[in-house]
Amino acid sequence: MYLATLEPGDRILSLELSHGGHLSHGHPANFTGQRYEIEQYHVDAETGYIDYAELDEKAARFDPDMVVSGSSAYPRHIDYERIQAAADATDALHLADVAHTTGLIAAGEHPSPVGVADFVTGSTQKTIRAGRGGIIMCREEWADDIDTAVFPGAQGGPLMHNIAGKAVGFGEALEPAFEAYAADVVRNAEVLADRFREHGLSLVSGGTDKHLVLVDLRESHPDVTGADAQDALEQAGIILNKNTVPGETRSPFVASGIRVGTPALTTRGFGSEAIETVADAIVRVLDSPEADATFETVAGEVRTLCEQFPVYDDSDDLNGDDD
Ligand SMILES: Cc1ncc(COP(=O)(O)O)c(C=O)c1O
Structure with missing residues (x-):
């Protein structure tokens, strides 16, 4: 270009x-x-x-x-x-x-x-x-x-x-199901934003119109950097990325925010209730970013959710063969 x-x-x-x-x-x-x-x-x-x-x-x-x-x-x-x-x-x-x-x-x-x-x-x-x-x-x-x-x-x-x-x-x-998927992606991001706000997190622009939420951790968790949060959440089985925020006060390698998206979870079939569970789990890890015991408990909940919403439904025959 x-x-x-x-x-x-x-x-x-x-x-x-x-x-x-x-x-x-x-x-x-x-x-x-x-x-x-x-x-x-x-x-x-x-x-x-x-x-x-x-x-x-x-x-x-x-x-x-x-x-x-x-x-x-x-x-x-x-x-x-x-x-x-x-x-x-x-x-x-x-x-x-x-x-x-x-x-x-x-x-x-x-x-x-x-x-x-x-x-x-x-x-x-x-x-x-x-x-x-x-x-x-x-x-x-x-x-x-x-x-x-x-x-x-x-x-x-x-x-x-x-x-x-x-x-x-x-x-x-091009299938009609894709429009429903995209609408769910946005609705799930709104649910995620609402739940984060209920937990007292500060969101850039106050919320979202699309597939992602950008959390500025400086008010609610001043001692937790984006990098700390990313690492702790990864140990708990939740993958997201650290992100700089407007008015950033830390190096971009550390950052003060996290960016959380809903497209992959929506593909697995996560609805509002499951998204709220994810938001609650993220906040529990942010509240105790050095607590191994919390990571283990959250990782267990993540495994249960993933089993409940598998990437591939076992009943689907990927070869298109009913036998
Ligand atoms: C605005 C924008 N442009 C370009 C890119 C690069 O795209 P890709 O990851 O598909 O190479 C990204 C990646 O996130 C992006 O956000």
């Missing part, structure tokens, strides 16, 4: 990493931060929602060649029309990187930037549950440049088995 549309030294305006953005949107550790000049917009410190007024003001002042929307840890809907207007006002291209939300968008659970932004990129293995990879959508006029930037510009031979995996996942996403 970047190779096809920008020259070294061109300007990108994007959401800052600790405010929910992504490394590939201009972080100095990524080629985008090394090759292009970067300015960043933020979420509002009070509300946790994207500060669109700041974005407009920065677009006018910085005069970017590209404005990037899309996020890695922003729990709210994104106003793509508003960001397109900011890009149009300064004659910039607009890339909507919807990596996380491809499936939610396909199912109508999240606003779509398709037909709004100049380019839409997304992951094929996250909320859309297909083989691992990426999608680039653009208008016809850009198609040849994008194709050439992909091959020979950046990529080697295609992985045919993974193309088959993508086809199967996309086929599943």
